[in-house]
Amino acid sequence: MDDDTIVCRCEEVTVGEIRKAIRQGALDVTGVKRRTRAGMGLCQGRTCEKIVTQILVQELRKPIDKLEPATARPPVQPVTFGLLAEKSYD
Numbered sequence: 001m002d003d004d005t006i007v008c009r010c011e012e013v014t015v016g017e018i019r020k021a022i023r024q025g026a027l028d029v030t031g032v033k034r035r036t037r038a039g040m041g042l043c044q045g046r047t048c049e050k051i052v053t054q055i056l057v058q059e060l061r062k063p064i065d066k067l068e069p070a071t072a073r074p075p076v077q078p079v080t081f082g083l084l085a086e087k088s089y090d
Helices: 015-023 029-036 049-060 081-086
Strands: 006-008
Touching: 006 049, 015 029, 015 049, 029 049
Parallel strands: none
Antiparallel strands: none
């Protein structure tokens, strides 16, 4: 794949950015996510996680079963200050 190819459409992360993150020490999907934001957009990685994993396998020359699985974190729902002010902490 060309370095300019977009992998994460939500965060507009390219193959080149992912490869750079791996060269800087990312060893798994979570490491790439922390360095590039790939997988942190609206789809939460449902679109790009498999492609990021494939790039990791190619760049690290490791079998897929030797990679750490991605850390699953549910999306957080925004809360307004008004709602927090209504809470009673008795």
